[in-house]
Amino acid sequence: EDQVTQSPEALRLQEGESSSLNCSYTVSGLRGLFWYRQDPGKGPEFLFTLYSAGEEKEKERLKATLTKKESFLHITAPKPEDSATYLCAVQAGNKLTFGGGTRVLVKP
Amino acid sequence: SQTIHQWPATLVQPVGSPLSLECTVEGTSNPNLYWYxxxxxxxxxxLFYSVGIGQISSEVPQNLSASRPQDRQFILSSKKLLLSDxxxxxxxxxxxxxxxxxxxxPGTRLLVL
Known part of the structure; x- marks a missing residue:
């Protein structure tokens, strides 16, 4: 059975304090690993797709990396508007399996 | 560009009442559609995914059902809602x-009372 575990569950940062979120996974036949951002009461917003170990992608202050067992989402010099829940998901076949998410709060 | 709509945005329903949530997609053809x-x-x-009209796969046995009457329309239904829905x-x-x-x-917030 595919499993995705995200850590930490919650993260409080000061504005400008860089940090990393972890997503560890077990899946048979990884077709892709996805990162989403979710604001309260809204649907998840797509951030990145990673397909193979060693791949990296960046968007503004966010950078996602992938190894054979885990992915990291690095937040560099975060701003209060980066506060959200970040979700990781792995795909095998047509189905996504999601982790529980990391709630990030960036204080000014 | 593609757009996905859901309605209603929020819904409060009594236990035992029926449910119908609708999802439509614009700007694409033959999409895979999913309910979470x-x-x-x-x-x-x-909960469910669909690769075409009338083709529904259920992931979790439950009180809900799904239908895809048109290519870009996906409906989630229940005959009798439970608190756990x-x-x-x-x-x-x-x-x-x-x-x-x-x-x-954007999602639908459902509260069953």
Whole structure:
């Protein structure tokens, strides 16, 4: 059975304090690993797709990396508007399996 | 560009009442369509997915059903709601290729009392 575990569950940062979120996974036949951002009461917003170990992608202050067992989402010099829940998901076949998410709060 | 709509945005229903949630996608053809439920403070759980009209796969045995009457329309239904059906329901679409990104709608907040 595919499993995705995200850590930490919650993260409080000061504005400008860089940090990393972890997503560890077990899946048979990884077709892709996805990162989403979710604001309260809204649907998840797509951030990145990673397909193979060693791949990296960046968007503004966010950078996602992938190894054979885990992915990291690095937040560099975060701003209060980066506060959200970040979700990781792995795909095998047509189905996504999601982790529980990391709630990030960036204080000014 | 593609757009995904869900309605209603919020819904309060009594236990035992029926349910119908609708999802439509614009700007694409032959999408894969998905229904997820997100319980408070938890990750997303896949409920149903569809690769074409009338083709529905169920992931979790439950009180709900899904239908796809048109290519870009996906409906989530129940004949009798349970308290445990409360949650945030999300519809998503993707192009019909493995490994492609799923894009989510705005969601429907359902409260069963």
């Amino acid at each position: 439920r997100q319980a408070a403070g938890r990750g997303l759980q896949l 409360s949650g945030f329901y999300l519809c998503a679409w993707s192009v019909r290729l493995a490994g492609e990104t799923q894009y989510f709608g």
